[in-house]
Amino acid sequence: MGIKQIKIDVNELTVGMFVSGLDRPWTQTPFPLQGFYIRDLDEIKELKVHCNFVYIDVVKGSSPVKTSLRKLTAAKSGSGRRAARAARQTRIVDVAPLKIRRDAYREVEPLEKEIVRARELHQQVYNAVGAVMGHVNQDNHHVPINETKRVASSMVDSVLRSPDAFTWLSRVRDKDEYTYSHAVRSAVWGILFGRHIGLPKTDLDVLAMGVLLKDIGKTRLPKHLLEKKQRTDTEQQAYEKFIEYGVEILRKVPDVQPRVTSVVKTHCERVNGSGYPNHLRGDKIPLLGKIAGIVTFYDETVNPRGQSQPVSPSKAVAKLYEYREVEFQEELVVEFIRAIGLYPTGTLVELSTGEVGVVVEQNFERRLKPVIMVVLDAYKQALSSLELVDLAAQERDNQAKLDSGKYHPSEIQRIEILQDLQPGAYDIDVAGIRDKYIQRKQGRGLLGLFKRKGLRLPGL
Numbered sequence: 392m393g394i395k396q397i398k399i400d401v402n403e404l405t406v407g408m409f410v411s412g413l414d415r416p417w418t419q420t421p422f423p424l425q426g427f428y429i430r431d432l433d434e435i436k437e438l439k440v441h442c443n444f445v446y447i448d449v450v451k452g453s454s455p456v457k458t459s460l461r462k463l464t465a466a467k468s469g470s471g472r473r474a475a476r477a478a479r480q481t482r483i484v485d486v487a488p489l490k491i492r493r494d495a496y497r498e499v500e501p502l503e504k505e506i507v508r509a510r511e512l513h514q515q516v517y518n519a520v521g522a523v524m525g526h527v528n529q530d531n532h533h534v535p536i537n538e539t540k541r542v543a544s545s546m547v548d549s550v551l552r553s554p555d556a557f558t559w560l561s562r563v564r565d566k567d568e569y570t571y572s573h574a575v576r577s578a579v580w581g582i583l584f585g586r587h588i589g590l591p592k593t594d595l596d597v598l599a600m601g602v603l604l605k606d607i608g609k610t611r612l613p614k615h616l617l618e619k620k621q622r623t624d625t626e627q628q629a630y631e632k633f634i635e636y637g638v639e640i641l642r643k644v645p646d647v648q649p650r651v652t653s654v655v656k657t658h659c660e661r662v663n664g665s666g667y668p669n670h671l672r673g674d675k676i677p678l679l680g681k682i683a684g685i686v687t688f689y690d691e692t693v694n695p696r697g698q699s700q701p702v703s704p705s706k707a708v709a710k711l712y713e714y715r716e717v718e719f720q721e722e723l724v725v726e727f728i729r730a731i732g733l734y735p736t737g738t739l740v741e742l743s744t745g746e747v748g749v750v751v752e753q754n755f756e757r758r759l760k761p762v763i764m765v766v767l768d769a770y771k772q773a774l775s776s777l778e779l780v781d782l783a784a785q786e787r788d789n790q791a792k793l794d795s796g797k798y799h800p801s802e803i804q805r806i807e808i809l810q811d812l813q814p815g816a817y818d819i820d821v822a823g824i825r826d827k828y829i830q831r832k833q834g835r836g837l838l839g840l841f842k843r844k845g846l847r848l849p850g851l
Contacts, residue, residue, distance in 0.1 A: 412446030492589025503832035505553035527610045543599040550582040558736045578602040580686040587730035601654025608637030658683035661718040732758035739812040745769030751828045754783040
């Protein structure tokens with residue numbers, strides 16, 4: 392059974408949620424004892440007066456994820472809705488709840504400290520994956536698997552120390568061959584996800600290795616079959632054999648754990664039995680295989696093969712969310728979205744002020760309130776000086792002003808993320824923004840406490 396009731400900060404409340412519990416007795420508030428739906432903003436303001444956090448029923452009302460995705464999923468095409476309805480006829484029921492260890496990895500290295508190691512390791516990972524693929528293509532039986540094993544484990548260590556560092560390097564699209572870069576990005580998403588739910592380090596190593604090698608069988612497929620967008624049934628059957636080829640390759644390579652091969656074998660299975668190669672259902676698919684399937688689907692949606700404009704992260708998340716409890720275990724989907732946030736590091740966003748910026752660092756307590764580097768003004772013109780906005784810090788400052796009683800709500804400007812944008816929008820150099828932000832942090836220390844007003848970064 393999935394999550395029904397979750398704890399939420401009052402600042403994250405939206406209209407449509409069902410409040411089922413408070414952080415104090417109901418009798419100390421004017422609210423009905425049996426719970427209630429939030430109908431308007433006045434009720435949210437009233438809750439902020441009495442509570443710091445509340446509990447919401449995500450079955451009766453909207454969840455934080457549902458609220459953010461409602462408009463996106465509603466915008467799906469008619470054919471997409473028909474496909475979703477058809478898929479839901481085979482909803483899955485035979486899955487056990489997750490065993491999540493919250494805050495298993497509490498210590499986080501500063502971004503500016505980890506990024507130097509991550510940058511070097513990032514290239515090592517690409518080289519290792521490329522070397523493995525190259526040897527397989529040459530039918531060389533001496534596949535250099537140990538180097539991939541080493542960099543996969545080092546990659547896990549890096550993400551555990553500082554989730555933002557490796558994410559930065561993977562979010563910027565490089566010109567490497569698609570299969571390599573897709574494998575590396577997917578592995579990063581997988582480690583971030585595993586870190587979020589508290590998987591042991593040994594499991595994270597297996598997951599990283601499996602995801603890095605999940606497409607090794609594609610080296611035996613003709614290029615036209617890989618790149619074709621619409622395949623015939625016969626072509627699809629031929630394409631799906633890459634799983635069989637990958638398993639066959641890895642079973643001949645010494646020092647590859649059977650659990651790593653299992654990730655490769657099951658990452659295209661789906662919990663309703665619609666996947667391949669064996670049409671496994673529910674918990675017949677191992678947990679790491681389920682995770683590998685989700686991160687593969689997400690990255691392929693954000694960065695589709697052969698298209699110059701990838702899909703924005705929120706639309707990819709909306710698509711993934713649409714298949715919860717259909718192709719993917721619902722609880723895993725919800726936790727994955729919580730792990731990466733709707734706006735992963737490196738995402739282009741438009742603010743409620745009309746300004747445009749880049750998400751440069753996550754707030755792991757408040758995923759919808761990241762740190763943003765504003766690069767364009769409300770008229771979409773480049774700023775002479777870049778401006779840093781910490782949405783979580785700004786929210787705290789605004790709440791402190793309200794609590795002081797010296798300010799009316801209408802006197803306080805709230806800045807929110809209006810929407811995320813497709814990579815490449817407005818010709819913004821995301822890689823350049825990344826480098827400037829990291830250089831600034833390395834030169835002047837942490838910027839997390841900076842507030843919006845008065846903060847300018849001259850010379851950037």
